[in-house]
Amino acid sequence: MLVQNFVDLRDVHPFVKWAGGKGQLLPELNKMIPSQFNRYFEPFLGGGAMFLRLASDKSMNITAYLSDTNEELIKAFKVVRDSVLELIGVLNQHQREYNKNPSEYYYRLRELTQPRNDVEIAARFIALNKTRFNGLYRVNQNGKFNVPMGDYKKPVICDSSNLKSVSSVLRRSNAEIQCVDYIEMLSKAETNDFIYLDPPYDPVSYTSDFTSYTPNGFGRENQVQLANVFRKLGDRGCVVLLSNSDTPFVRQLYSDFSIKEVDVQRAINCKGSKRSGHKELLISNYS
Numbered sequence: 001m002l003v004q005n006f007v008d009l010r011d012v013h014p015f016v017k018w019a020g021g022k023g024q025l026l027p028e029l030n031k032m033i034p035s036q037f038n039r040y041f042e043p044f045l046g047g048g049a050m051f052l053r054l055a056s057d058k059s060m061n062i063t064a065y066l067s068d069t070n071e072e073l074i075k076a077f078k079v080v081r082d083s084v085l086e087l088i089g090v091l092n093q094h095q096r097e098y099n100k101n102p103s104e105y106y107y108r109l110r111e112l113t114q115p116r117n118d119v120e121i122a123a124r125f126i127a128l129n130k131t132r133f134n135g136l137y138r139v140n141q142n143g144k145f146n147v148p149m150g151d152y153k154k155p156v157i158c159d160s161s162n163l164k165s166v167s168s169v170l171r172r173s174n175a176e177i178q179c180v181d182y183i184e185m186l187s188k189a190e191t192n193d194f195i196y197l198d199p200p201y202d203p204v205s206y207t208s209d210f211t212s213y214t215p216n217g218f219g220r221e222n223q224v225q226l227a228n229v230f231r232k233l234g235d236r237g238c239v240v241l242l243s244n245s246d247t248p249f250v251r252q253l254y255s256d257f258s259i260k261e262v263d264v265q266r267a268i269n270c271k272g273s274k275r276s277g278h279k280e281l282l283i284s285n286y287s
Contacts, residue, residue: 037194042181074179079122081170090123091158191237246279
């Protein structure tokens with residue numbers, strides 16, 4: 001069984017959001033999974049859709065290295081793995097309070113900047129991601145989450161069954177989960193390791209430039225640096241797959257590699273008519 005992202009199927013990357021997020025891409029990503037590889041690396045973890053696809057397949061005994069620079073996200077993954085029942089208890093409290101007065105509770109929870117422990121940090125993170133506007137994740141320069149409330153009638157803040165499934169997958173895969181820069185995590189990669197790179201996307205326009213996934217953002221100089229890392233990983237014998245937006249800049253960066261177009265929808269456009277007709281690129285250094 002393919003478990004869902006415990007955060008949200010739309011992930012938490014801020015640049016280009018698709019309705020259904022990586023869930024929409026999974027059929028295409030599934031076609032590009034190498035038949036054999038040693039270890040798995042996902043250093044831009046987000047909602048972890050690709051990892052969960054691989055690790056929930058019990059026929060694949062993978063060793064996974066997962067990382068992200070979003071500290072709250074990493075804490076949430078660790079809490080789901082190690083303290084899922086306690087987390088479910090706190091999320092159920094959030095669900096009850098939210099149902100009483102959604103708007104009042106959302107903004108009160110958003111302003112809560114000092115939860116008492118990691119379980120409460122993870123529960124707040126998940127609750128906000130389930131009720132935020134159009135799946136957008138954005139923080140200001142002080143690292144404060146500042147997305148308005150979404151328009152949902154009955155959002156499910158606590159999906160206890162799925163949380164337990166994700167917890168089981170994380171423990172079974174013996175995943176190493178760290179809050180580190182992608183370069184640091186990928187320094188461990190070796191020949192025949194499979195690496196999926198899902199970075200903050202290159203903006204398709206200035207109006208879609210949501211660079212506030214973390215306070216430092218991820219600009220074009222970062223995209224160039226990532227492309228250089230992509231090449232070095234190939235030189236090291238790694239099998240690398242990357243997703244990004246379809247822009248001339250990205251196509252130029254990876255012109256020497258295999259590029260596949262995928263039709264997608266954007267979830268964050270407020271006008272439904274403008275969510276379709278977009279493309280994303282899947283870039284690989286293998287056939």
